[in-house]
Amino acid sequence: MSSTIIETSEAALNATSLLRFATAGSVDDGKSTLVGRLLHDSKSVLSDQLEAVESASRNRGQEAPDLALLTDGLRAEREQGITIDVAYRYFATPRRRFILADTPGHVQYTRNMVTGASTAELAVVLVDARHGVVEQTRRHAAVAALLRVPQVVLAVNKMDLAGYEESVFAAIAEEFTGYAKSLGVPRITAIPISALMGDNVVTSSPAMEWYGGPTVLEHLETVRVSHDPTDDPARFPVQCVIRPQTAEHPDYRGYAGQIASGVFRTGDRVSVLPSGRTSTVTGIDLLGRRVDEAWAPQSVTLLLSDDLDISRGDLIAPVEAQVRPSQDLTATVCHVADRPLKPGDRVLLKHSTRTVKAIVKDIPSRLTLDDLSQHPAPEELLANDIGRVVLRTAEALPVDPYADSRRTGSFLLLDPSDGTTLTAGMAGDAFAEAAKETKGAEPAAPDEDGWDF
Structure with missing residues (x-):
């Protein structure tokens, strides 16, 4: 890997990084309450938002603010007490920035989880400690595996209603982990929580001293999401052809788009698919300047040595690419x-x-x-x-x-x-590909608390 990418990767690790994650779980498992608790306890809620939630909670006869209302913004959601649409929330801590997708739990809205998890790097699957793993839990684990979400957090919620018993948590964690690993989920972290009471969400719970792992926020802040772009095949879908025809660049012809994966460098031999014609990358323009290399997900303009018939929808890839139209x-x-x-x-x-x-x-x-x-x-x-x-x-x-x-x-x-x-x-x-990869991979070493599978 080149020095430029190494320096960029190190800078990304040292800077405030971005984590995209989604929540999922059955109806009334407490997803929206967990999200509201994360936002509230991490001080990511504006005062007017909190006042609105407190007012709405009082109107419904509740003494304490219903933190689920921070995400359930649709009128139908508030009336029915369930999440219907995917609610996106953006917040940050000193250690990391987050884009959160709170997805519905009702079976008829499982399709919405596909939307929320399609770009997620981590999924938080909630389970009610009283009910354990149910069909909808398995469905959400299957969707996470199907979409190849690399990290899954099992949040066993409502531990306060289960007497904070370690045996209850351990049994649920074991059942879910066995099922998720059979689907090919590579990494599962189990955390016992009470979203309503705030146990192990942002701060550690004195009621569960038997648990020595991170809180939900601590895990979200520290989980490794950096990725070496050279590990992926180089792919560049062409969005448009740029021909400014200015006096300065009368023969300029560039192919603009966002690199979908991998790295492109000046001098690379590439193939244009589906036609199969080949050429060489002679230049890469990024934000108005010429660079020697670029990687996903940067938006760039590629210049090629040959005048080929290339249009929107074509895919530029290395000549040795295994993909065949x-x-x-x-x-x-x-x-x-x-x-x-x-x-x-x-x-x-x-x-x-x-x-x-x-x-x-x-x-x-x-x-x-x-x-x-x-x-x-x-x-x-x-x-x-x-x-x-x-x-x-x-x-x-x-x-x-x-x-x-x-x-x-x-x-x-x-x-x-x-x-x-x-x-x-x-x-x-x-499913077959994910399970095959997991079966052949070395098992991950558990953390000191023993709940990282």
């Missing part, structure tokens, strides 16, 4: 629309910056979350179903396996009549 695509999907997905359906497939026509050739199986078995040959996929589909596209697409790249291995299926999103897809068998 194809019109046939098998993928794991989460169906998010109320309209069922059936074999024979004609759809639009949006992959990166390209959108093409496609047809659903087959739906080989649907995942049964109770025992992770595959229900063969379902006639259709309904909202929130997770299954495998076989697609045929009108044009060849350079799609990576999702296991190799979350950006260029994902796609959306859209309704061609109105553009509504039907399905979120991950190329390849996401």
